[in-house]
Amino acid sequence: MTDFPVRHxxxxxxxxxxxxxxxxxxxxxxxxxxxxxxTLHRALDLGVSFWDTADFYGxxxxxxxxxxxxxxxxxxxxxxxxxxxxxxxxxxxxxRGDAAYVREACEASLRRLGTDHIDLYYLHRVDPSxxxxxxxxxxxxxxxxxxxxxxxxSEAGADTIRRAHAVHPIAALQSEWSLWTRxxxxxxxxxxxxxxIGLVPFSxxxxxxxxxxxxxxxxxxxxxxxxxxxxxxxGNLERNLAVVAKLDELAAAKGVTAGQLALAWVQYRGDxxxxxxxxxxxxYLEENxxxxxxxxxxxxxxxxxxxxxxxxxxxxxxxxxxxxxxNH
Numbered sequence: 001m002t003d004f005p006v007r008h009x010x011x012x013x014x015x016x017x018x019x020x021x022x023x024x025x026x027x028x029x030x031x032x033x034x035x036x037x038x039t040l041h042r043a044l045d046l047g048v049s050f051w052d053t054a055d056f057y058g059x060x061x062x063x064x065x066x067x068x069x070x071x072x073x074x075x076x077x078x079x080x081x082x083x084x085x086x087x088x089x090x091x092x093x094x095x096r097g098d099a100a101y102v103r104e105a106c107e108a109s110l111r112r113l114g115t116d117h118i119d120l121y122y123l124h125r126v127d128p129s130x131x132x133x134x135x136x137x138x139x140x141x142x143x144x145x146x147x148x149x150x151x152x153x154s155e156a157g158a159d160t161i162r163r164a165h166a167v168h169p170i171a172a173l174q175s176e177w178s179l180w181t182r183x184x185x186x187x188x189x190x191x192x193x194x195x196x197i198g199l200v201p202f203s204x205x206x207x208x209x210x211x212x213x214x215x216x217x218x219x220x221x222x223x224x225x226x227x228x229x230x231x232x233x234x235g236n237l238e239r240n241l242a243v244v245a246k247l248d249e250l251a252a253a254k255g256v257t258a259g260q261l262a263l264a265w266v267q268y269r270g271d272x273x274x275x276x277x278x279x280x281x282x283x284y285l286e287e288n289x290x291x292x293x294x295x296x297x298x299x300x301x302x303x304x305x306x307x308x309x310x311x312x313x314x315x316x317x318x319x320x321x322x323x324x325x326x327n328h
Contacts, residue, residue, distance in 0.1 A: 004047025005292060007274050009198025010171030012120060012150045014078045017267070017292055018050035019043050019285070020202055020278030024065055025058030030221065033065060036280045040069040044076050046289050052174070052202070052276045054082035054124055055109050067114035074115055080200075081109050082154055082174075084124035095325065097127030102138035106147055122152035122174055125325045132156075132164050140168035152200070155326040158191040165195050174276075175326075177201035177269070179210060179247070179262050179308040180231070180240070181317050183327060193272065204266040204275035206231075210308075211259035212248050215241060230315035239314040246307035256294055257287060264294035265304050 005016035024036035040051070053062045063081060070077060083105035087094040109118065121142065123135055142148040150171035153164055164170050173192050175184050178201065192199055205211055207226055214220065217227060217237070226232045231240055244258065251261040266275045277288045296304070316323060 007271055009200065009274060010150065010169060010196055012171045014050040014274055015048050016274060017048055017289060018052055018274055018276035019048050020276040021051055021053045021062055021066060022057045023278045024280045025062035031280050036065060037069045039280055039282050039285055042282045043285055044073060048289060049076055050078045050274065052080045055105060056085040056124060060112050063109055063112035067112055070114060078119045079113065079115065080120035080122065081113065081118055082122040082124035083109065084127065095125045095127045097123060097130040097135035099134055099138035102135060106142050110147060117146060118148050120150045120152050120171060121148040122154045124154050126156050126160055126328060128328065132160050133167050136164045136167040143168065157328045158187045160328065161191055161197065165197065170197050172198040172200050174200040174202055176203050176317060177266060178204045178206045179265055180206045180313040182310045188327065199273045201266050201273065201275045204263055204277050205259050209240065210244060210247065210262040211257065212244050228319065230319065231313065231317065233315060236315035243308050243312055250303055250307055260287060260291040260294055261304060263288060263291040264296055265301065267292065268296055268301060
């Protein structure tokens with residue numbers, strides 16, 4: 001697809017909507033590799049060429065899966081991956097940002113992805129024990145070596161972003177941003193815009209909740225990460241479902257799905273915003289892509305925000321341990 005809209009993350013041109021690949025290997029219950037690869041190939045056919053993965057997802061499986069899907073089509077993809085978690089899923093969170101680990105992690109990712117370069121290389125979480133200047137300095141060495149094209153940060157705070165950008169240009173900040181998670185709007189997004197850094201919202205559909213497909217915990221697999229998240233806990237879940245019901249009413253009146261309306265709201269945050277909704281199924285991929293065509297007037301945007309106010313969501317977006325790793 002040659003006419004798919006393009007947006008820019010710093011100096012990196014990408015498809016205006018990307019594809020988050022985490023759920024193909026990690027967090028949301030069992031998946032099927034063949035189905036995931038078919039979805040990845042369908043994404044390219046549609047024009048969704050900005051793919052996002054991480055070495056942490058599935059303990060390397062996600063990168064290996066992406067590598068298989070890339071075979072013969074690497075030049076069609078703007079490939080982003082992340083490093084920084086030195087633990088495995090289910091273990092206590094352990095973040096590493098020292099220079100030696102930066103180099104080690106990159107080599108391992110290149111090997112799993114089956115490529116000689118990464119288009120956008122993110123620090124997944126900031127290591128509080130290592131100066132950001134050391135971490136980004138080592139990442140910059142990877143750029144000079146031709147192994148990485150552009151650098152990014154994930155879930156970093158405003159001061160950290162400034163310090164990192166002073167070492168080497170940061171193309172993008174990847175952080176959670178949706179109607180039900182708006183932490184970065186007050187300080188972090190303005191700093192990114194001041195510095196010319198693009199914004200890549202992950203979970204723009206509220207981990208799928210804003211689609212209205214999850215009316216109870218019974219709809220989630222037993223090994224689904226969301227079962228342990230505060231917003232899906234008893235009491236919070238019911239309150240949040242009432243909010244989604246209002247969003248669904250607005251969507252029905254407009255002739256779109258609740259998910260499409262929520263995703264369109266994110267896309268309207270600015271031309272420097274490139275959401276990466278995740279899915280492993282072609283039908284949801286196609287539904288997400290169709291959200292690019294949803295036009296919202298100022299009155300409609302206001303109605304959406306009134307239906308899902310920033311302070312109207314019950315529960316934190318992460319558990320206490322995970323919250324210590326974001327926005328600093």
